[in-house]
Amino acid sequence: MLLLARYVLPVSGPHIEDGGVVVHDGSIVAVGPRSDLLAAYPDEEVADYGLAAIMPGFVDLHTHLEYSIFRGVVDDLPYTQWKMEVHRRESLLSEQDWADSARLGAAEAIRSGITTIADVTTSGVSVDAARDAGLRGVIYREISTMDVDAVDAELSAAFADMEAWAGRVDGGRLLIGIAPHSPYTCHPRLFQAIADAVGDADTRVAIHLAGSRDEYDFVRYGSSPLGQDFRMQSGWGEEAWMPTGVSPVRYVYQWGVLDLKNVLAVHCVHVDDDDIAILDRADVSVAYCARCNAKLGMGTAPLGAFMARDMRVGIGTDSPASNSTMDFFDEMRVGLLIQRGMRPDQGFYSSETFVRLATVDGARALHLDHLVGTLEPGKRADIIAVDLSHSYQVPTQNPYSALVHTSNQEDVLMTMVDGRVLYDRGRFVTLDPESMRERIEEMRLKVRD
Ligand SMILES: [Zn+2]
Numbered sequence: 001m002l003l004l005a006r007y008v009l010p011v012s013g014p015h016i017e018d019g020g021v022v023v024h025d026g027s028i029v030a031v032g033p034r035s036d037l038l039a040a041y042p043d044e045e046v047a048d049y050g051l052a053a054i055m056p057g058f059v060d061l062h063t064h065l066e067y068s069i070f071r072g073v074v075d076d077l078p079y080t081q082w083k084m085e086v087h088r089r090e091s092l093l094s095e096q097d098w099a100d101s102a103r104l105g106a107a108e109a110i111r112s113g114i115t116t117i118a119d120v121t122t123s124g125v126s127v128d129a130a131r132d133a134g135l136r137g138v139i140y141r142e143i144s145t146m147d148v149d150a151v152d153a154e155l156s157a158a159f160a161d162m163e164a165w166a167g168r169v170d171g172g173r174l175l176i177g178i179a180p181h182s183p184y185t186c187h188p189r190l191f192q193a194i195a196d197a198v199g200d201a202d203t204r205v206a207i208h209l210a211g212s213r214d215e216y217d218f219v220r221y222g223s224s225p226l227g228q229d230f231r232m233q234s235g236w237g238e239e240a241w242m243p244t245g246v247s248p249v250r251y252v253y254q255w256g257v258l259d260l261k262n263v264l265a266v267h268c269v270h271v272d273d274d275d276i277a278i279l280d281r282a283d284v285s286v287a288y289c290a291r292c293n294a295k296l297g298m299g300t301a302p303l304g305a306f307m308a309r310d311m312r313v314g315i316g317t318d319s320p321a322s323n324s325t326m327d328f329f330d331e332m333r334v335g336l337l338i339q340r341g342m343r344p345d346q347g348f349y350s351s352e353t354f355v356r357l358a359t360v361d362g363a364r365a366l367h368l369d370h371l372v373g374t375l376e377p378g379k380r381a382d383i384i385a386v387d388l389s390h391s392y393q394v395p396t397q398n399p400y401s402a403l404v405h406t407s408n409q410e411d412v413l414m415t416m417v418d419g420r421v422l423y424d425r426g427r428f429v430t431l432d433p434e435s436m437r438e439r440i441e442e443m444r445l446k447v448r449d
Pocket of ligand 1: 062063064120208266318319
């Protein structure tokens with residue numbers, strides 16, 4: 001298959017005007033000028049996207065597909081209150097609801113040009129949703145308990161689930177990891193047990209870390225609404241909790257989790273220079289979730305400090321429960337603007353930098369950059385085409401700034417993973433989101449006030 005467009009953005013090198021990409025058997029075999037490729041591959045089936053950009057699919061470093069049904073349910077509350085409101089409603093959904101919610105999330109990911117996800121789930125429904133949708137990614141089994149006596153049983157259950165989930169995916173495209181939820185929902189013994197259990201293995205680990213000020217106060221000073229109201233609501237209110245006197249990063253570091261080989265820390269907003277040095281030394285990857293962090297009043301992560309150290313950092317949307325949409329263009333745009341507006345001392349980022357963060361840097365954060373993240377011969381064909389022809393986009397001087405500053409998820413024309421087209425100009429191949437409309441209404445009634 002030969003994909004053509006006005007712009008081809010390999011990300012590994014300069015963009016090509018009037019370029020194309022040749023895909024054979026799920027792999028990229030050639031990238032270059034349109035005329036060269038048409039001459040070299042005269043019999044190839046051609047898809048010409050016109051005034052558009054062909055580029056690597058987005059790597060979303062933080063999703064919860066199963067929370068998609070919570071979009072708009074709790075919209076205008078700060079982090080801890082938001083967390084409690086969502087938590088209160090979780091028991092209202094059936095297993096089937098969670099599964100359908102995850103399929104809704106998978107459809108939105110594909111529609112937004114996201115080809116790789118890093119999804120955190122307790123139920124495992126996103127394993128099936130991502131597999132059936134044809135997405136690539138890492139699915140982390142979430143685990144949490146503040147009850148020290150429950151640690152061993154919780155961990156056994158998590159590893160049993162991970163083994164079962166690994167059997168449900170066809171290997172290669174989806175990997176299974178573990179996600180201790182956060183410092184305020186995991187007993188220190190749980191962190192220690194995970195560090196011991198994973199050891200030298202390459203098991204992928206994700207953790208929500210240093211997200212809100214309440215989390216910071218809870219860990220360091222022992223008190224915040226997370227230490228009282230949320231713990232009471234979770235049934236952990238009777239467990240003893242003492243101030244640790246250290247930051248969330250240093251606290252988790254003490255229990256060995258950050259020393260593991262393949263750790264993704266989500267948020268990392270409330271981090272100081274020492275924390276950043278720890279994350280860097282331990283080669284921890286960071287998911288920058290600018291819109292979610294801003295919407296819930298969590299703050300703004302020091303992206304410039306991570307990038308100055310050349311740490312593994314990319315972009316995450318978080319779930320529609322917190323962020324309303326998984327629009328990756330909006331995520332790049334807000335992520336860039338908030339840094340320019342709030343942290344100009346740390347760097348004035350270009351649109352091209354954000355396209356890199358959204359693609360190859362995200363792949364590097366997941367240790368998947370040998371497979372995806374750029375358009376280069378030999379890499380898997382995870383490719384999107386984005387329309388740049390609308391009145392709000394033209395004249396297009398620079399495809400990177402057109403993508404970041406003028407485009408939206410509706411502008412995605414085509415999404416391909418492993419050479420398989422999952423969405424093309426209005427048509428979903430693996431999912432049928434239109435048929436889900438009634439189910440969505442049904443579920444909405446359950447979770448609304
Ligand atoms: Zn999350």
